[in-house]
Structure formats: structure tokens, C-alpha cells
Amino acid sequence: MTVLKNLHQELSRFRLRLIAAAAFVLFCFGLLVARLLFLQVVQHDTLLERAESNRVSVVPIVPNRGLIVDRHGVVLASNYSAYTLEITPSKVADLDQTIDQLSTVLDIQPRDRRRFRRLMDESKNFESLPIRTKLTDTEVARFAAQRFRFPGVDIKARLFRNYPLGEVGSHLLGYIGRINQAEKKAMDDWSEEDLANYRGTEYIGKLGLEQAYERELHGQTGFEEMETSAGGRAVRRLRNRPPTPGNTLHLSIDIKLQAMVERLFGDRRGALVAMDPRNGEVLAFVSKPTFDPNLFVDGIDADSWRELNESPDKPLLNRALRGTYPPGSTFKPFMSIAALNSGKRAASTVIMDNLTYSFGGRTFGSPETDRPGPKDMRLAIVSSSNVYFYSLANEMGVDLIHDQLEPFGFGRKTEIDLLGEVAGDLPSTEWKKRKFKRPEQQKWYAGETISLGIGQGYNNFTALQVATAVSTLSTGGLRFRPRLVQDIVDVVRHESRRTASDALTPLALRPADTKVVLNAMNGVTLEGTSRQVFAGAAYTSGGKTGTAQAVGLRPGERYAAIKADERKRDHSWYIAFAPVENPTIALAVIVENGSWGSSAAAPIARRVLDYVLAGTYPSEEDIALTQQAKTMAPIGTPRRVADVPLPGQAASAPQSATAASSAASGAMSAASGAAGANPATSAGPATPAATRAPRPAGPPAPAGSGASSAPTALHDPRAAAQATRPSPGASR
Known part of the structure; x- marks a missing residue:
């Protein structure tokens, strides 16, 4: 009996152990099935993607x-x-x-x-x-x-x-x-x-x-x-x-014109912007000195970078876009149109020019070459009278000058299709409050207004701004945003997308007023400061020379005392448009420390107009002398634009468009x-020479146009404050 009872207990324990073991096995099997379901069903897409990524690169x-x-x-x-x-x-x-x-x-x-x-x-x-x-x-x-x-x-x-x-x-x-x-x-x-x-x-x-x-x-x-x-x-x-x-x-750039202008500058510093006033297309956009962009393609070496970055000539500075300068006498035509438009002075008003102008116990002078006498607006522009515009600035006041000239593009960005443009300075009482921090610096003094009339004082603009303003004035108020890109071509669809300059609201200028100013600017080339430069030109043009102080003069100091230092000499300006009857080109050029506007900047402008309007290219002799500011009108025998090769090329035509596309x-x-x-084992690389690509459909180039870069602005604000005290020879 006891044996049967023990046997029954052993069987019970055995069954319990068997059930426990079976349950454990079933539980483990359930875990495996659950894991399998999780991997195969829930995580299927993720794991498949991971497996594919391991298999596919x-x-x-x-x-x-x-x-x-x-x-x-x-x-x-x-x-x-x-x-x-x-x-x-x-x-x-x-x-x-x-x-x-x-x-x-x-x-x-x-x-x-x-x-x-x-x-x-x-x-x-x-x-x-x-x-x-x-x-x-x-x-x-x-x-x-x-x-x-x-x-x-x-x-x-x-x-x-x-x-x-x-x-x-x-x-x-x-x-x-x-x-x-x-x-x-x-x-x-x-x-x-x-x-x-x-x-x-x-x-x-x-x-x-x-x-x-x-x-x-x-x-x-x-x-x-x-x-x-x-x-x-x-x-x-x-x-x-x-x-x-x-x-x-x-x-829209004509690269042959661009290369010619860069040669004409030689080793001098400066900028030139030439544009079509009918649509805002930029024909030349020059900043000198230049640099070789190929140096940066595969990483510029330290020596080349040091040479570019530490050069006193600042070759990495885009002077046309970021260099700001006082405009000198090139500002006088704009002062004139502001006076006429605001009614502050009539064109027939005569001012006696005695070569000096006194205000607030200070005397403002004129260039030594100026002649005294009575002058109306036309004669004041042609002879570049300082006294006429000193008195005009005093009559208008700084805020009226600002309000009249800001719509021309002075003191604000032109919104050209490049990054990094600076706004320049067109002063006003509000501008000065924003510009300076100390209260004594924020007050506008009446004497500071006088120098503004001749483009000195706090006036500081880029060559691009001045060229845009000339373009607007030459067309009687038509305004466009300047553009470098004419078309964007989709090489896959072979479609061209026009990026024409945006037309801005025209300025409400009276035709009679603009005619007075433009006629006077034409007189500058016929009987004024640039008459020798434009002698024999085959077209009519308007222009204005400008000689702007690079540094201020101390009371009693004469310009000759600082002229020996080349970097302290006056800047040379010239603005131009042509033909007078229907302008197709407007430009502004500045040669840093080039002294007289008629000796350095105007000759470059003349050769640009000859290129665009007459289709002629200066002789090698003329280029060499122009680089040294030793020419007026072109010398030697000019060449046809089509006969002059691009830099580094022979006279033969460049590589065809097909070859360029194949390369x-x-x-x-x-x-x-x-x-x-x-x-x-691959074919070796080849570096292409200058090539020609297909030109998409678009408006024709201007007549005679040869159809056959965190630098800071140059202007020192301290110099601006000193420049409010001009001396004889301050603006020519």
C-alpha cells in the first residue's frame, strides 16, 4: 500500500515536471515565433531597406x-x-x-x-x-x-x-x-x-x-x-x-571691351561701369587691380593668398561694387537737376563767381585754373564753377539735396545681380544721427552743407551708383536695375530664360530741365574741361570731369604739400553718356589718386565710347600712353574692334561652340x-582655351559694340569729416 502511494506521488511529480517543461518549451517557442513575426512582419520594410543598403551602394x-x-x-x-x-x-x-x-x-x-x-x-x-x-x-x-x-x-x-x-x-x-x-x-x-x-x-x-x-x-x-x-x-x-x-x-558684358578697359588702367587702381541706359544691361564692369580666379579653384596656396590679401592695392576688393569715393565735380549736374526740379534755382539765374565763397567765418576756394565772372547754370557746369554750387548747396540745404538725389540711386543699393554691394553715403540730418553715436557728432552744422554742392564732404558713392545715376539722367528719368546676366540658358531643354532688368518707376523730371543739364554736359566735351579729350569724336556725347579729394586738408595746407604721396593725391572721375540725342551708353570711371579728371579718367571714357559707338579699338601706342595718363584724344591708327583678338589668343577666331560643348x-x-x-587607363584631361558658346535669341548688341570677391570700402569716415573744409583745388 505504501509502495503504491509512493509510486502515485512520483508519477504526479513527473507529470508536473513534464507539464512545466512542456510549458517552458512552448513559452520559448512562442518567444521565437513572436520574434520571427516582429522581424518578418513588423520590421520587414526597415530590415529590407537595411539589407539593400548593405548590398547596394x-x-x-x-x-x-x-x-x-x-x-x-x-x-x-x-x-x-x-x-x-x-x-x-x-x-x-x-x-x-x-x-x-x-x-x-x-x-x-x-x-x-x-x-x-x-x-x-x-x-x-x-x-x-x-x-x-x-x-x-x-x-x-x-x-x-x-x-x-x-x-x-x-x-x-x-x-x-x-x-x-x-x-x-x-x-x-x-x-x-x-x-x-x-x-x-x-x-x-x-x-x-x-x-x-x-x-x-x-x-x-x-x-x-x-x-x-x-x-x-x-x-x-x-x-x-x-x-x-x-x-x-x-x-x-x-x-x-x-x-x-x-x-x-x-x-550682357562685352568681354573684349572689359579687357580693353582693364588694359587702359594699367597698374593704376580704380573702377569703371558702363551700361545701356535703355534697359540697364551692364556692358563693362571693371575693378582694378584684378586677380587670377584660377588660383582659387583647387585651393590657393598660402604665399599667393598672402600676396593678394596683404597687398596695399587690395586686388580682392571689388571697387565697382564696394569701393566708395566722394564724386567731386561729377556731382554738379545732379545738383543742377535737383535745383531745377525743386524750383530752388532757375537755369538763367546768374551767380558772380569770385573764386571764393565765405560762410560762417570760413572761406571755401576754387581750383587755381578757374576763371572768375558771372555764371548761369550751363556755364557753371561747363566751367565747373565751385562757387556756383557752394551757394546752391547753401540755398537748398542737406535734406532737400538728399530727397532730390536719393531717387537717382545715390546712397542706396542698386540691387545689381551680385552679392556684397554697399550703399554708400548720401547725407541728411537723419543719416548723421544714425551714422554717429555721440550726441555732439550727430548734430548737422550748416557749414557741412557747403561742400556737398561740389561732391565732397560726407558724399561717398560707388562707381556703380554713379553710372546708374548718369543712366537715369541721360534718359530723362527712366530707371532700371542694372544687370550683368542677360539670359539663363537651359542646356538640356535648349530654352533661354530672359532676365531683363527690372524697370523702376520713372522719375518725374521735366524735359526742359533735363535738356538744360544734358546740353551743359555736352558743352563740357565741346568747350569745357574734356574738350581736348573728345576732339574729333565721330559722335556727340555729354560728360563731366571730377577731381575729388582723397584726404582732407588742414587749414592753410596746400594740395602740393601732399601731392608727393601718390596715395594721397586726388581721385580722377569722369561720367559720360552718348549719343546726346538718344543715349545707348552711360558710364562712370574713377582712377584712384589719378589727380585731374581730364587727365586720367576722361581718356579712358573716350576710348570706351569709341569702341561702342564707332567700333574702333585704340592703337598699342595709345594704350601704353593712356596707362600713364599722357594722352587726351586717341593717337596712332585705331583698329577695328573685330580685328583685335582677346587676351592670350591669336587673331584667328576662338574655338567653335560645338567644340566647347563637347569639351x-x-x-x-x-x-x-x-x-x-x-x-x-582613362583618357587624359585637357584644359580648353577660350571658347565661344551659342548665343541665345535676344536683342542686338549696341551699335559698334564689336558684334563681329570680405574687403571693406576704401573711404575713411575721418577723411569725410575733414573733407568738409575744402581748400583751393578741392574739386575740379
Whole structure:
């Protein structure tokens, strides 16, 4: 009985253990099923995407950057492919030793090392950084034979920007450069679509049109999906979307005219802006000295950067856009139209000019070459009378002057299609309160108004602003926003999108008033300060010379005392428009420290008008002497514009549009295949010369036009305060 009872208990315990074991097994099996369901059902899409990403590698294909061409189709910025030697620092154990060993295989200069170190400071450790660019086929083959020795070092085919004309038009074109950390941080605010489009892009526009039209020039990034093995080796291409090249910028600039003006400046500093007053298209946009934008394409070396950045001539400063200067006597025609428009003075009013003007116990003088006598408005402009405009400024007052001239574009941005424009200074009582912090500096004194009449004092404008104002005056009040880009051409759809200048509300100027001023400006070229410069011109033009103080004079100090210091000499100005009857060009030119307006600036203006209106190009003898301010009217035998080649070219025509397009396509193809191609066996890169691209439909060029860059403004506010006390020779 006891045995049966024990057996029954053992069986009960056994069943309990069996049930517990079965439950445990079922529980574990349930966990496995649940996990399987979670992975196979709930996480199916996520895991499938992860598996595909391990199997499929998506490689971005950087698009071919758009071309930039002038109004006649001359290519100013293009692309070419070249090989680069690149190092990924995170994959290299000893960076210095690796570079030393590489230098035994390829030529690596100290400047290459310095540039590489600078790129490392600006980039992340896992990025591939170039230490040598533009390798030859021989160098590529030499490295390929010893590639096994250098883990983390590779050769890549990349697109490079090329500016065929070098320094010509550098400030308006700008340049591209490697994206730095600050720019990468700014990209965090971009949309997902924009960020995706820049995946794989390492270079963006840094200055000029390259920066302002970055989105148009960049294009659409393509991609390749490659199936890879477990070791990361490409097995086959699954699908791809080719990149869409950037659009072509078709400029209103005549690059041959631009190059001619830059030559005429020589080694002098200054700026010139020439535009079509009928639509605001800019024909020439010159800032001197210039620089070679090709230096920045693959990273400028420290020595070149130091030379550019520390030069007293400030070659990186876009003087046409950011350099501000007192306008001198070129301001007098605008003072005249302001007086007529406001009714403060009639054109027939005669003022006795005794060469001095007294106000508040101070005497304001005139140039030593001025002649005394009674002068009406026309004669005051033609002879550039200081006394006439001293008295006019006193009658009008600073606020009326501001209100009348601000609509011409003085003291405000013109909104040209470039970034970084400065507004300049057109003073008023409110302006002074905003400008200065201390209460004693904020008060406007009546004596400060006197110098404004002759373009001195606090007046400070850019050459672009002055040229825009001349354009408005020459057309009797028509206003346009100045534009450098004429058309944007979609190279895929072969469509041209017009970017014509925006017409602004015209100024309400009376035709009789503008006729008085324009007639007087025409008189300047016939009997006034620029008559010798425009002698024998085949067209009628209007103009005005200006000689503006670069520094203020102390009481009793004479100009001759500071003239010996070249950088303290007066600035030379000239404004012009032509033909008088129906202007097709208006311009402003300044030569820094060039002294008399008629000796330095006016001769440059004459040759620009000859180019545009008469289709003539100055002789080499004339150019050489004009660079030294030793000419008036052109000398020697002028040439036809069509017969003069562009800088660096022979007299033969440039490469055809088809060749230019083929070169661009080849560059894009080389970059597209860089991921999977062996650079050592690929076709070698070639750098194109200046080329011509197709010119889209648009209005014809002006008659005779040859159809066959964080610098600060130059003006010192302290000099402005001193300039309110002009002395003899202050404005001519």
C-alpha cells in the first residue's frame, strides 16, 4: 500500500515536471515565433531597406557646372576633368610619413603640404582631401604601379573650373572654392531637397556671379546604384540617373571691351561701369587691380593668398561694387537737376563767381585754373564753377539735396545681380544721427552743407551708383536695375530664360530741365574741361570731369604739400553718356589718386565710347600712353574692334561652340565614371582655351559694340569729416 502511494506521488511529480517543461518549451517557442513575426512582419520594410543598403551602394554623380559666356558667346568660365591625388586622414596611420613616402613617387611641393594642412583644418577627418591636383598621365601610371604601398591614398578624376581669360573680368565672374565648415553649417538650414542635390559636391561659388547664381550653375546631382559584395566590391550596376548640367549664364558684358578697359588702367587702381541706359544691361564692369580666379579653384596656396590679401592695392576688393569715393565735380549736374526740379534755382539765374565763397567765418576756394565772372547754370557746369554750387548747396540745404538725389540711386543699393554691394553715403540730418553715436557728432552744422554742392564732404558713392545715376539722367528719368546676366540658358531643354532688368518707376523730371543739364554736359566735351579729350569724336556725347579729394586738408595746407604721396593725391572721375540725342551708353570711371579728371579718367571714357559707338579699338601706342595718363584724344591708327583678338589668343577666331560643348560633355562624363573607372587607363584631361558658346535669341548688341570677391570700402569716415573744409583745388 505504501509502495503504491509512493509510486502515485512520483508519477504526479513527473507529470508536473513534464507539464512545466512542456510549458517552458512552448513559452520559448512562442518567444521565437513572436520574434520571427516582429522581424518578418513588423520590421520587414526597415530590415529590407537595411539589407539593400548593405548590398547596394548609392554613389552621387556631381553635375557639370554651367558655363558663363559674354554677350557674344565667348566662354568666360568652363570645366575640365583632371586627376587628383587624395588622402583620407582617418585611414592613414602616420600622415607625415605617408606624405614623405609619396614625395618619392610624385612631386609634392611644400605649398602642396601647406594647402593640405589647411584643408584638414577646414574639413572632417574622414573626408578625402587632395594633396596634388592636375596629375599627368605619367604621374597617374607611376602611382598606380605602387598603389599597394599607400592605404588610404587614392587617385580620383574630378571636375575643375577654368577661367580661360585669367584675370580679365575676375571681380564680376568671381570664383569657386572648396566648401568650408562655416558653409557646411549654413547648409543645415537648407531643405532636404537642396541638401540632396549637393550630396557629393565639394565646391561652390565663393564670389561674383559664381556665388550669386550658384543654384543656376550647379545643376542637378545624379546617382548610380551599384550592387556590392560583402567585401564592398562593386558587382554590377543596378540603375542610374545621369546628372543634369548647370545652366549657362549669358552675360550682357562685352568681354573684349572689359579687357580693353582693364588694359587702359594699367597698374593704376580704380573702377569703371558702363551700361545701356535703355534697359540697364551692364556692358563693362571693371575693378582694378584684378586677380587670377584660377588660383582659387583647387585651393590657393598660402604665399599667393598672402600676396593678394596683404597687398596695399587690395586686388580682392571689388571697387565697382564696394569701393566708395566722394564724386567731386561729377556731382554738379545732379545738383543742377535737383535745383531745377525743386524750383530752388532757375537755369538763367546768374551767380558772380569770385573764386571764393565765405560762410560762417570760413572761406571755401576754387581750383587755381578757374576763371572768375558771372555764371548761369550751363556755364557753371561747363566751367565747373565751385562757387556756383557752394551757394546752391547753401540755398537748398542737406535734406532737400538728399530727397532730390536719393531717387537717382545715390546712397542706396542698386540691387545689381551680385552679392556684397554697399550703399554708400548720401547725407541728411537723419543719416548723421544714425551714422554717429555721440550726441555732439550727430548734430548737422550748416557749414557741412557747403561742400556737398561740389561732391565732397560726407558724399561717398560707388562707381556703380554713379553710372546708374548718369543712366537715369541721360534718359530723362527712366530707371532700371542694372544687370550683368542677360539670359539663363537651359542646356538640356535648349530654352533661354530672359532676365531683363527690372524697370523702376520713372522719375518725374521735366524735359526742359533735363535738356538744360544734358546740353551743359555736352558743352563740357565741346568747350569745357574734356574738350581736348573728345576732339574729333565721330559722335556727340555729354560728360563731366571730377577731381575729388582723397584726404582732407588742414587749414592753410596746400594740395602740393601732399601731392608727393601718390596715395594721397586726388581721385580722377569722369561720367559720360552718348549719343546726346538718344543715349545707348552711360558710364562712370574713377582712377584712384589719378589727380585731374581730364587727365586720367576722361581718356579712358573716350576710348570706351569709341569702341561702342564707332567700333574702333585704340592703337598699342595709345594704350601704353593712356596707362600713364599722357594722352587726351586717341593717337596712332585705331583698329577695328573685330580685328583685335582677346587676351592670350591669336587673331584667328576662338574655338567653335560645338567644340566647347563637347569639351564640357567630356568633362562631365569623366567625372561621372570616376567612381568605377581606373584613372590610370582613362583618357587624359585637357584644359580648353577660350571658347565661344551659342548665343541665345535676344536683342542686338549696341551699335559698334564689336558684334563681329570680405574687403571693406576704401573711404575713411575721418577723411569725410575733414573733407568738409575744402581748400583751393578741392574739386575740379
